[in-house]
Amino acid sequence: MTTHKASCQCGALVAEAVEAPDFVVACNCVACQKRTGSPFGAAAYFGKTVFNVTGEPKTWSRRAESGRKLENHFCETCGSTLYWTLEMRPDHVGVPIGNFDSDSPTPIRAIWMQEKHDWVSFPEDWPTYEKGSPS
Ligand SMILES: [Zn+2]
Ligand SMILES: [Zn+2]
Numbered sequence: 001m002t003t004h005k006a007s008c009q010c011g012a013l014v015a016e017a018v019e020a021p022d023f024v025v026a027c028n029c030v031a032c033q034k035r036t037g038s039p040f041g042a043a044a045y046f047g048k049t050v051f052n053v054t055g056e057p058k059t060w061s062r063r064a065e066s067g068r069k070l071e072n073h074f075c076e077t078c079g080s081t082l083y084w085t086l087e088m089r090p091d092h093v094g095v096p097i098g099n100f101d102s103d104s105p106t107p108i109r110a111i112w113m114q115e116k117h118d119w120v121s122f123p124e125d126w127p128t129y130e131k132g133s134p135s
Contacts, residue, residue, distance in 0.1 A: 004044070006099040008080035013055035013073075015082055015095055017046045022092065024105040025133065026122060029112035031062065035072065035081055036096070039117040043084075043094040044105040051093050057082065064088065065131075109133070 004017045021044035032041030057073035064070050068087040074080060083095045097104045109127040110116075122128065 004046070004095075004103060004105070005101045006082060006095050007101055008055075008075035008078050008082050008099065010075060010078035010080075012077050013053065013057055013075045013080070013082045015051065015053050015099075017051050017095075019047065019050040021046050021095075021105050023109075023133075024097065024107045026107040026110040026126075027112050028110065028114075028116035028120070030115050031064075031070075032112075033115075036098075039120050040110075042097045042107050044097055044100075045089070045092045045094050048085075048091055048093055051083075053083070 002016045002018060003020055006015045007013060024044045026040055026042040028040045033039060035041060058076045059071050059073050061069055061071040066088060070084055070086050072081045072084045075082065080099065081096065082099055083093045085093055110122045111129045111133050112131060113128045114130045
C-alpha cells in the first residue's frame, strides 16, 4: 500500500513509497539552494527497497563536498527534481518534501547551518549541524 506519493510539477514523473521515510531533513547547503531556487531544501529519505518511480527521469550528477557522488533525477519537461540518490547513503533516496501530493513529511533536523540565510530560523527543539548529518 502506498503511504507517500510525490510528483514533479507537470505530473510526468511520479514516485511512491510503501513505508514511511527513515528520516526527514532541512538542508541549507548552497547546492540545495541552487536546486530549489529557495533559501533551503527539505527532503524525506526513503529506503530504496520501498521506493518506486513511474516515468523517465533525466539524471545529473555532482560531487558532494566529501567527494562522493550525488545524482539528481529530474523531469525533462518541467525541470523538477523529484528525487536523488547518494553514494554516501546507497540504501536511500531523497525526495523533496515540496513534491508530495499529500501528507508531506516534517523535517526533524537542519543541516549545513553554516550556509543558512540569515533570516531563516528553525524550531528550537530541532538538532542543527554546521555541515552534513553526523554519520
Ligand atoms: Zn514534470
Ligand atoms: Zn543540501
